[in-house]
Amino acid sequence: MSVTIHDVARAAGVSVASASRALSGRRRVTPEIAERVARAAAELGYQPNAVAKALRDQTTGTIGMVVPGIGNPFFTTIVEAVERELQNFGTDLLLCSSQSSPEVEARRLETLLARRVDGLIISPCGIEASVPAVLDAARRVPLVQLDRHIEGGGADWVGVDDEAGMSQAVDHVAAGGAHSVVFVGSRLLNSSARLRLDGFERAAARAGMETRTPLLGDFTLEWGIEAGRRLLDDGPLPDAVVCGNDEIAVGLLRSLRTGGTRIPEDVSVVGFDDVGHATMCDPPLTTVRQPVEEMAAEAVRLLGQIKAGDPRPAQRIAIAPSIVVRQTSRPAAGRETT
């Protein structure tokens, strides 16, 4: 059994109230008592019970975070960013994975709420399927959606302007001389998948580029590799491929190159996210960078502003991404017709 404030008080020969005051410093005590309590606490190795404190204070000092999975490096970087950001507030992170399943997601939200987290940050795995669980949670505790979001405006959101990002990607390959472009992304179950495809299609139309039916699978390396093979099989390659995320782009790169395609001479490839290893694939990947630190900071800031139960209009904060040009795309200078 561990040592409580009663033990400390007894050892110091004072009441629990004095012990608590001496330790928290929230009311003056005589130096004499402060000293005795401090010594007793140190000798006994007293460590306050956070559970009891949480019950009494009605606040746990934790926020819950639910992401589709930590296998995807984009989510691990955003989790790390959120964790760093929360450290400034002495708040701990309870991390859960929904394993891209709306049922698991709903269960995880339930247990986080039962544990009385002070707030929630979630990247919902489904655009429609996650609606009830997310809205229900948002009604009970401050909640912000980060990166992905549900349809409708029921809950706050911080993320990137997918439309603007896709515009940059498409305009960039167009400036590099591409006339035809194809999109390789994920099935349209979540908001990122949907908005990036939409953004791509609008941008391609605006740029007057020729497109084909998009290839939609998962946001994984495996699907990128598979999609590359399909492109090779399906006859003449497009001038450019714009991908829904970097995992797909890296996989695609790999299978196009093993198929003998030169990147970027034959085909330009652009990713999305700018995860760590985008710089380290071969050749280094041109991609649309998500300002992860800024998004995390903004999400935490917004979370702090929300007062539970306050019927305030939901905010949507879309941060502008920027393209970072590396070596999988032809530069604007080298304009050549195919």
Next chain:
Amino acid sequence: MSVTIHDVARAAGVSVASASRALSGRRRVTPEIAERVARAAAELGYQPNAVAKALRDQTTGTIGMVVPGIGNPFFTTIVEAVERELQNFGTDLLLCSSQSSPEVEARRLETLLARRVDGLIISPCGIEASVPAVLDAARRVPLVQLDRHIEGGGADWVGVDDEAGMSQAVDHVAAGGAHSVVFVGSRLLNSSARLRLDGFERAAARAGMETRTPLLGDFTLEWGIEAGRRLLDDGPLPDAVVCGNDEIAVGLLRSLRTGGTRIPEDVSVVGFDDVGHATMCDPPLTTVRQPVEEMAAEAVRLLGQIKAGDPRPAQRIAIAPSIVVRQTSRPAAGRETT
């Protein structure tokens, strides 16, 4: 304010004791009361407060896990495996990153203990630096070390037999005809780094192979790339390179190949861990597989056996790894002298 069991009891017109009994089923109540309580709970949307329950029961239903970082894919897979394993027990995981810093690690352990986790799983970031924090934590709560461990036998451990793994790696390249081999690993701050180097050196000596001074950096892709460049600069390449983990191996592969080296014709490369993308790099990586699921299951099982404060000799469970041969190493058949 959220709905408590008192609200449910009042709505159902019974005492809190009856409400609690009806909901938990831990003592019989009349069907009449059971029914009324169930209806009241459903109507009010009652959800038990896990904080209050934890305080009363002296158990939180959570275990804490501390890993050096979730950027390293090996740790994300092992975290996922542990999470899956714990689900079977209705236990939640509180995940923390030590950011490879013993100070951060000690702080994280403190806050997990303050939150009264029922147990701890840790992969200590330092072999010596983590000793006090780990032993102190182990004294207060069931604790098992997973993968990495501190020196001495002060706390239980589940991991892989690094020595055996390295033997397999070295014997495999030797069987493929290699006469010289170099080790590329991490600086010797943690147990994995140290034991893998030791294992490598003993195995190389036993196999009668020529070695050079090992290259030691970090367990990262970046270091693998850098180490590859150094090998290329330092004159004639060895017949084989054995790496401390897969990240290093993948990076090394990349820079050796861009330097014009053929893999595995000129140099065999072997990794360690068998993380997901080892199959998907180019060419697919020969590596020593860690049985992550089994390790996670064993760690959870062991954790369940430990009774806090029970002075029981610490156990060390080393699971045998096995090499998985892919295409970065010459097969035993193709024996050729260089």
Next chain:
DNA sequence: AAAGACTGGGTAATCGATTACCCGGGTTCC
């Protein structure tokens, strides 16, 4: 010098769920 303000101490209520303990009414058994 008396009244009021201030200081620093202690007692006990509080947070919410569980459960030890008690009690009254109905059965059972001799």
Next chain:
DNA sequence: GGAACCCGGGTAATCGATTACCCAGTCTTT
């Protein structure tokens, strides 16, 4: 018919930290 038991209900203690509230002593102020 009366003692012993069982069953199912309620009251209140418990977990540990914080703090509202109270009180005694001291300091100010007029």
